[in-house]
Amino acid sequence: MTLKEERQQLFNDIYTNKIPKRVPINVSLTMDVISGYKGLNRKDVLWNPKLVAPAVEELAERIFTDVNIFGGNPRYPSQSQALRSTNSVMSSTGLMQHPNVVGLKEDEYDRFIADPYACMWEVILPRLYKELDFQNDPARALFALYQANQAKAEDFRDIVGISRAISEKYGYYSAPMGSGAACYAPMDFITDNIRSFSGMSTDIRRRPDKVAAAAEAVYPFNYLVGKPSIAHAEGASFFPLHMPTFMREKDFAKLWWPTFSRQVNDYASLGIHTRAFCEDDWMRYLDYLQELPTDTRLQFEYGDPKIIKEKLGKKFVITGLFPLSTLTTCTKDECIYKTREFLDIMMPGGKFIFGFDKNPLIYEDINLENLIAVCETVRDYGVYDNAGKAAGEEFHKEDYTHSDSPVFASSRYRTWEQYKQLHPETPDSARPRVEKLEREMLSQVYSLLL
Amino acid sequence: MDFNELKQAVGDLDEEVVLDILNKVMEDGGSEAKDALEACQRGLDIVGDMFDKGEYFVGDLIFAGELMTQAVDILKPALAGTTTESVGKVILCTVEGDLHDIGKNIVRSILEANGIEVIDLGIDTPPQKIVDTMIAEDIHVVLLSGVLTLALDSMKKTVDAITAAGLRETTKILIGGNPVSEEAMKLTGADAWAHNPQHTNQACLDWLKK
Incomplete structure (x- = not known):
């Protein structure tokens, strides 16, 4: 069996309720970290991702991980600056960041609730992206959107080029094409770039009914964007979970949890899994997580590994929790000891993938020798002697029922029937393509509001 | 009442x-x-x-x-015009390289409500700008905020810049935000650290009243 086949088998075992041969290692590094390894200027690299290719290759040679070592970057200046973004900005030190921004004012909730997608185009995007002033300077807005898409495509081409080359050479695992997607939980979506973190914190107390109505209104849109093209045991829709740990439980239960839980259950009824990054410390919410569909992948940042494993380890695939700070605060021997200690807690019964509590942001967040030692310890120590045995509970999509939430509709979304009226000569065989093009605009808008 | x-x-x-x-x-x-x-x-x-x-x-x-x-x-x-006087002035900012300001803004509201005058230098603040403001405004309490792990490095650089300007002995420095801790305080050379804005407030009141 080649290393690539072994990796494929490891993840497949994890996702099909078997104990794998060894613990899979999910460690990758962003471009910002890789730039630091070679002393490259972060700003140059963000504008020309190809600069990191040699460094990626060197790190792939040195670090043992089962997924692609090259993690790309979540934000690029070529796109955001073409649009004069306020929600994705480069710092003086060359790191793309997301400041606290308000896309929707507190007195505009009703407009959002009535037609979220139209409100995004008409109100939110022009407010967050200074070049998207459709009303006063539509020509410039058109140029900006075109340039941003062009820039995005160029960056994507470079990133995928590096990624594919390294994956082929080192035999990394990846889930089947089309089986992955990503979105926020509905209330996180209306928080992050729409009402802002601080705006939502006051809305929860001042206008909870509007918050609940907005989360409901955006659900059909959120559902469509977060739904992978194909359902597959190894695929998942990824949700980074933002707000809950900053909320009181009663607000969480009433405002945040219902739409998230519904979306995850709706997907489960279609055989689609969810991968959730429980940001910050979710220990007070473990009972809620317990209600999620079997085999939901839960990545934790802080928390007690023993309790999490004990309460959730049989039903869910657990990852994260290993403190990244170990790499910079411990000696190599201490790192190895702590890794073994951690594996002793997390390995029994399977359903566990090794990963850090958070991704390193810059090269100084890791000590490379220690990172290498940790990964090799997981590879060599994280071996099961009962590989192939059943692991925990099994997922069956028939156990879940799809909700009757409304289907997505908007005054800004052209349906096939409307299209056909405008272009009657279009054959029915063109329908998937026409609908795909219209739907891509949803993803486009969503990506601008991440 | x-x-x-x-x-x-x-x-x-x-x-x-x-x-x-x-x-x-x-x-x-x-x-x-x-x-x-x-x-x-x-x-x-x-x-x-x-x-x-x-x-x-x-x-x-x-x-x-x-x-x-x-x-x-x-x-x-x-x-206005009553005996409620400003307790004193402090500098507050998010350090260089970090654009997060939610924590900083909470602290600002709490300090102002306690009669402390806040010179808010905003986000991504270069150390030299802080030193220049300290000198221009005669300020001896500096509050450094940050969310990213790299903020600790900027906090240390800021403390070093204050020391290099000869102002360290007459200045109290507090660091706040997600990555700060007792260990981070020692690493950066600050005098205090806080996650809770009320603790920041109390430290400022103690320092300014001395």
């Missing part, structure tokens, strides 16, 4: 009751505005305690900051 009720309402983050009492305080032009402000400040102590106990969370602190900004705005016309 029942200022205990006001204190408790601030502690409970009960906006309706707080605003109702404050508006009543202002009905006679605000003869008891100073007492009302003090009650609000004591209410913030309750908020800080609840945060320490894990009964309030960051979202509640944001709301507390918002509530105090409103309270000060209501009382301000009556406070």
